[in-house]
Amino acid sequence: MPIIVQKYGGTSVRDTGRIKNVARRLCAAQDEGYQVVAVVSAMGDSTDELMQMAHQISAEPPERELDMLLSTGERVSVALLAMAIYELGHTAISLSGNQAGIQTNTMHTRARITAVRTRRLREELDSGKIVLVAGFQGVSPDEDITTLGRGGSDTTAVALAAALKAEVCEIYTDVDGVYTADPNVAPGARKLDAVSYGEMLEMAATGAEVLMLRSVEYAQKYKVHLKVLSSFSNQPGTWVREEDEKMEKAVVSGVTHTTDESKLTLLRVPDRPGVAATVFGALAERNVNVDMIIQNVSEQGTTDISFTVTQSDLPAAQQALDIITDELGVAYVIGGQMGKVSIIGAGMKSYPGVAAKMFKTLADEGINIEMISTSSIKVSCVIERDRVEEAVRALHQAFSLDEE
Numbered sequence: 364m365p366i367i368v369q370k371y372g373g374t375s376v377r378d379t380g381r382i383k384n385v386a387r388r389l390c391a392a393q394d395e396g397y398q399v400v401a402v403v404s405a406m407g408d409s410t411d412e413l414m415q416m417a418h419q420i421s422a423e424p425p426e427r428e429l430d431m432l433l434s435t436g437e438r439v440s441v442a443l444l445a446m447a448i449y450e451l452g453h454t455a456i457s458l459s460g461n462q463a464g465i466q467t468n469t470m471h472t473r474a475r476i477t478a479v480r481t482r483r484l485r486e487e488l489d490s491g492k493i494v495l496v497a498g499f500q501g502v503s504p505d506e507d508i509t510t511l512g513r514g515g516s517d518t519t520a521v522a523l524a525a526a527l528k529a530e531v532c533e534i535y536t537d538v539d540g541v542y543t544a545d546p547n548v549a550p551g552a553r554k555l556d557a558v559s560y561g562e563m564l565e566m567a568a569t570g571a572e573v574l575m576l577r578s579v580e581y582a583q584k585y586k587v588h589l590k591v592l593s594s595f596s597n598q599p600g601t602w603v604r605e606e607d608e609k610m611e612k613a614v615v616s617g618v619t620h621t622t623d624e625s626k627l628t629l630l631r632v633p634d635r636p637g638v639a640a641t642v643f644g645a646l647a648e649r650n651v652n653v654d655m656i657i658q659n660v661s662e663q664g665t666t667d668i669s670f671t672v673t674q675s676d677l678p679a680a681q682q683a684l685d686i687i688t689d690e691l692g693v694a695y696v697i698g699g700q701m702g703k704v705s706i707i708g709a710g711m712k713s714y715p716g717v718a719a720k721m722f723k724t725l726a727d728e729g730i731n732i733e734m735i736s737t738s739s740i741k742v743s744c745v746i747e748r749d750r751v752e753e754a755v756r757a758l759h760q761a762f763s764l765d766e767e
């Protein structure tokens with residue numbers, strides 16, 4: 364029998380009514396002849412609520428304990444969902460990530476899946492049960508509970524689909540697919556029928572939270588047939604798959620954004636080999652993810668280096684810089700509140716002038732560009748946070764994404 368993996372996000376299981384809705388969908392998939400695995404997120408905003416409680420007790424909660432706490436959210440969802448399925452006359456079993464055989468490394472709060480042991484999953488499926496797996500979690504070689512980072516249930520679903528060689532991995536969420544921009548920001552956004560793994564990787568990496576970046580990497584690596592669709596409708600959704608001839612190669616297929624960038628600038632750093640390695644080495648040691656980096660021209664043997672980190676990484680970045688700047692005898696400044704807008708498109712490779720059009724569009728809106736970075740299918744600009752949504756709408760229109 365073919366296997367299907369379906370993942371339901373937090374809004375899709377926000378209350379018991381919605382859990383019953385998901386139960387009906389899972390039973391319907393089983394009635395269609397599938398062996399059904401469902402990965403479920405914590406109800407509504409409960410992960411945020413658990414996080415808030417932790418921070419009411421401690422400014423820096425021990426990460427092992429944070430994982431123990433956060434992993435409970437998805438366990439609530441799977442247990443309630445199993446009960447709802449029994450009410451419909453089908454059988455089900457809820458499993459924690461650990462019970463489902465999801466093994467990870469030891470990086471608490473952002474662990475990576477290292478292996479999936481499918482024995483238990485297969486036994487339960489073969490006995491006719493709908494298997495419900497708590498998303499976003501696994502177990503480390505030390506037998507501690509780990510979590511996979513925000514949005515991690517997407518990665519759980521893709522990893523299970525890969526390990527079980529599922530026919531398809533369906534990601535059910537509160538929008539009916541991947542759009543040309545966040546539909547909550549750009550009202551003219553249009554749903555895409557299909558996007559390539561490459562485009563989706565860039566979109567996820569630059570802020571389209573509809574799929575966690577890691578889940579797309581995983582899907583590409585294991586060629587998982589991935590689909591994003593709504594749990595509230597029966598619309599066809601968006602395929603995420605290998606680029607092929609039939610796929611429209613729009614010059615720009617999407618506009619993405621983030622609103623949580625912080626800019627840091629090291630002033631008059633000695634311009635000699637090894638300095639950048641020291642600075643970014645110290646940041647890497649604290650697991651700070653550095654996004655854009657700019658080094659200015661050298662004047663009298665010194666140079667300024669600016670870079671961006673997410674707001675959540677700012678305290679760790681400051682800790683690292685306090686030490687490093689002391690050692691180097693230099694100063695650093697923290698820039699204002701920043702965001703980032705990006706344009707993505709596989710067709711960009713063969714079209715000159717796309718970046719220029721982006722800069723002109725932002726200039727016409729009177730929006731100053733602080734930093735720029737590019738890849739073969741992406742251009743990103745760091746701008747003032749308050750102007751981000753305006754920039755998304757202007758770019759969406761400038762690249763004719765509103766039109767059919």
Ligand code: ADP
Nearest residue numbers: 372373374536537541542544545547571572573
């Ligand atoms: P879930 O809880 O189901 O995992 P998420 O909140 O993580 O849902 O992701 C869905 C949200 O992603 C949407 O509500 C939408 O606001 C946002 N989003 C951002 N960019 C896009 C995009 N390009 N296409 C679709 N949704 C997007």
Ligand code: ASP
Nearest residue numbers: 404410499513514515516
């Ligand atoms: N509940 C977790 C989060 O809010 C994981 C997920 O929903 O994917 O990030």
Ligand code: MG
Nearest residue numbers: 372514572573
């Ligand atoms: Mg999500």
